[in-house]
Amino acid sequence: MNKDNKSNKEIKDLYKNYFNIGQVGLLDKFEFSKEKVLRAQGSFIYTESGEKILDLTSGFGTQNLGYNHPSILKERIEFASKEMMPFSRLFFNQSIALLSEKMALLLPGNLDYSFFCNSGAEANEGALKLAYKYHNGNRNLLIHNENSFHGKLIATSQITDSPEVYFDFQTSLETKCIDVTDIDLLKKTIEANSKNIYAIILEPFSASLAKPVEYEKLCLINDICKEEDIILIFDEVYSGFYRTSNLFYFMNEENLCPDIVTYSKSFGGGIASISGYTVDSKVFKKSYGSQKDALLHSSTYSNYVEEDKIALKTLEIFSDAEFIKQIHLKRDYLASKVENLTKLNNVNSLSGDGFHWGIGFEKVNLLNTDKLLKILPLEITKDPRFVEKLYVSAIINELYTKYKILTYAGFNKDIKLFISPPLVIENSDIDYFVDAFEDILDKQPLILIINFVKNYLLRIFNKD
Ligand SMILES: Cc1ncc(COP(=O)(O)O)c(C=O)c1O
Structure with missing residues (x-):
């Protein structure tokens, strides 16, 4: 393999040995950790395996203009x-x-x-x-x-x-x-x-x-x-x-x-x-x-x-006046779409402005599984917000694995899923996200969590 073209697995190993070992563990929980990014343009990221990912994180706020304007x-x-x-x-x-x-x-x-x-x-x-x-x-x-x-x-x-x-x-x-x-x-x-x-x-x-x-x-x-x-x-x-x-x-x-x-x-x-x-x-x-x-x-x-x-x-x-006019139209379209998400199962709050929205969820009742989890000898399961974090992570993972949509969550005082697209996102891509999100929230939280954990275990097992 060309020294300048490492596989994703090789890059991960370099992270483990020379960059940040804990970060590998954090990212590994998500399906996107097995992808190597080749390039990015507008609202999309393109991976080595041929996937086209709709990025609703805007690179943590850095890509308001879209990638590579x-x-x-x-x-x-x-x-x-x-x-x-x-x-x-x-x-x-x-x-x-x-x-x-x-x-x-x-x-x-x-x-x-x-x-x-x-x-x-x-x-x-x-x-x-x-x-x-x-x-x-x-x-x-x-x-x-x-x-x-x-x-x-x-x-x-x-x-x-x-x-x-x-x-x-x-x-x-x-x-x-x-x-x-x-x-x-x-x-x-x-x-x-x-x-x-x-x-x-x-x-x-x-x-x-x-x-x-x-x-x-x-x-x-x-x-x-x-x-x-x-x-x-x-x-x-x-x-x-x-x-x-x-x-x-x-x-x-x-x-x-x-x-x-x-x-x-x-x-x-x-x-x-x-x-x-x-x-x-x-x-x-x-x-x-x-x-x-x-x-x-x-x-x-x-x-x-x-x-x-x-x-x-x-x-x-x-x-540029025309650019501002266009992003204001887009902003209004996005607002009208995300406002409807509050009607979905398990969504209990929506807040935000412009192109940054946070969706909060009902507390998930996992039929006492949460009590069981606390007994496990794993540090993270002792976190009082563990199940909430698990649910939002499962939604992020499902959006990615099934719909190729990249999102992220915030674990400040409130746990929220963020919808934060580039300002240049197309209306049809906003619609695509809304449909995907509706499909996902139709599923029982336990099913989503099982999918999330199953994906994770499979990746570990396959050493992806
Ligand atoms: C409101 C706010 N202030 C400060 C910072 C810190 O910026 P940086 O990570 O570039 O140091 C951030 C980063 O996300 C932020 O959101």
Whole structure:
């Protein structure tokens, strides 16, 4: 076998020995773990075994434009063919200048100054540093929201409140986790920590719960922050770039403007690893406006010309009036279809916005099998939400094995199946998913779970 063309099994072995042994165990539970991906285009992934998979995960929010959007690919190829200078720190970088300007033009209020880095967590940590510097270290407390997800670096894992990120790593931030949307509680917390809170960070739309915060509450939080000179940071890492129903979720409400917004995922057009934050100009100038402070926050690749160019092209696409008109039509079509799913057996909730929807399910009663499972000497069966996780995993597996549809689930406070397609998905593909989902939910949960476990055992047995 050609050294550069490993089989899926060989790749798995390399993962086991050199990359991440536990991840192999996690992925192995699903049928897709036996497939090797050859290429991806639009809403579809093509595998070596000849399968065409409809991707309703959008590559975890990175593929809002669909895989390998032609204009983005063209930009990459052009960059390489012109032997452009990929890195520029001591020379002024036109791409970074234009990208910053474009962000300022697209964002409301005085959100004018941007910084670009490579991941959502990095963007959030950069925003936290800037917010802390704003009060010159005279305020020390950072407030974050219940059930939040802000990333997995040292500081961002501390302000992530999800059972998925359960381990307490050593940190140095002084933080408080409250239900930020409980306005009375927020006011009391501010009163009890008078002039000590430097920032509040929250997701206006939580992707891990597929749940928006009401605009009325966001506006109240915004007003309180302005009154108390607290920096308000909106984390739109997932919800940005029309994943929800606007460029950013908060932009649906005219009176709403945070001090800092953070973003990533589809900012790079599905190809470039780029993230960023944009800051109110007054806040930026106070924090980092002087020459002494100008480089307090930077990283080697934060000036990466090629990624900036791709992001600029992405923003061009996202500002095209016809493109926006089309995705709004698609958004409305998707909403009308997913709303009907609440009528199906075992579905007990639906929440979301735009192109990111979460479906919750009734608690499955497995005729006391769950009690039996708890006796098994397996760590995962002790998880109180084990059966719920098993059911949603069985649905994911059935969607994949029978219908070649890729979905994923979130195990934050609520367990939800996510429907998060690229914005370019065809209406007929939305219909195809809805029909498949209806067929699956017609089946007894126990049958789905048995299929899931059977598939898994067969794969282990066949060493796929
Ligand atoms: C809302 C939110 N914030 C931050 C992050 C972290 O982004 P990254 O994984 O790129 O560090 C994510 C990742 O999914 C996210 O959804």
